[in-house]
Amino acid sequence: MDAVADLPLSGIRVLDLSRVLAGPWCAQVLGDLGADVIKVEHPERGDDTRDWGVPTSPGNTSYFDSVNRNKRSIGVDLATPEGLAIVRALARDSDVLVQNFKTGGAEKLGLGYAALAAENPGLIYCSIAGYSSDGSEAGRPGYDLVVQGESGVMALNGEAGGPPLKFGVAAVDLFTGQFAAQAVLAALYQRERTGRGRTVDLALFDCGVALTSYYGLEALARGIDPPRYGNAHPSIVPYGVFEAGDGPVVITVGNNGQYRRFCEQVLERPDWVADPRFATNLDRSRNRAAFIPVLEAELAKWERAPLIARLRAAGIPCGEVMGLREALTCDRAREAGLVVAAPENAHVLAPPYRLDGRRLPVRRMPPGLGDSSAEILAEQLEYPQDARDALRAKGVVR
Secondary structure, three states: OOOOOOOOOOOOEEEEOOOOOHHHHHHHHHHHOOOEEEEEEOOOOOOHHHHOOOEEEOOEEHHHHHOOOOEEEEEEOOOOHHHHHHHHHHHHOOOEEEEOOOOOHHHHOOOOHHHHHHHOOOOEEEEEEOOOOOOOOOOOOOOHHHHHHHOOOHHHOOOOOOOOOOOOOOHHHHHHHHHHHHHHHHHHHHHHHHOOOEEEEEEHHHHHHHHOHHHHHHHHHHOOOOOOOOOOOOOOOOEEEEEEOOEEEEEEOOOHHHHHHHHHHHOOOOHHHHOOOOOOHHHHHHOHHHHHHHHHHHHOOOOHHHHHHHHHHOOOOEEEOOOHHHHHHOHHHHHHOOEEEEHHHEEEEOOOOEEOOEEOOOOOOOOOOOOOHHHHHHHHOOOOHHHHHHHHHHOOEO
């Protein structure tokens, strides 16, 4: 069977009118699963993220490449009647549309759900905004960092006694994109039974609150914010990042049986098992302030390689703390095929999904701005050459 035809969303067309991270991530997930994703960009500026991060090729950057694999790009000026006509024509032939205009922006352009569904009743119309579209803050723009602060996500992250800290990546944006893709897939599944499309709405704030998960419920149950623990676990000891003599190592002692092996077989400290302050996890949690300093002093005597070897031999989950480049170029990542080389010494990350034991492919590298405009106009919309030439001459398309 053809590799593309064998993908779950083969034959599904997605029109990606979104920009930056959350919307493009949603569309990228659908593209990874086999959909034909057409990304609509401004013909001169392109997506905002083409100007963010490290340049990877002419017109592309690390930010853009991270959320736009398995897509085609068409550069269209939506401020022109001709440009809007192109997008409406593409929407008539699409299964899914993803947009993150400011609330009401798509409707002003004639690209709202009601207008497009009148011509394409099976359209799944996914909207991503900062805040609920029916709430008092619907008009506010949504930014990941702002929402990390407002949703409580930042409050649970950081070192004990330190200030709130944002995640290293735009976690709310990326989770929102993933949630959106899940909802779109559910809507597509339902359409198989009903033949009807529907709207899918995601708000960054809603997804940020969802991301607080068990910490959020703990705050509600206790009536106060839970303390921050940095790399440590709030209720399991020892469980976190510790400094060996030559670098950091993750050690996760998940139960009292593992703790006994950790003390006796790894560190050769059976006295810690007998010490009533440290005998059970509840004891160690209550006496964290006394236990952690002596543990840190003991671990500092070891180099990482022999320490990790002993931990693994004793069945204690553990690992090195790697630098980011080190992690992406290590044997583990290489064997898994997680990094795909692109022309001009650029790279993209591979989709994380495996079906029937095979990782889903990167069928298309992140597109250059408008690199499929001619193909889409000619093949999807059947514009003749003279019409395509006229649109280019007027600056409607790139």
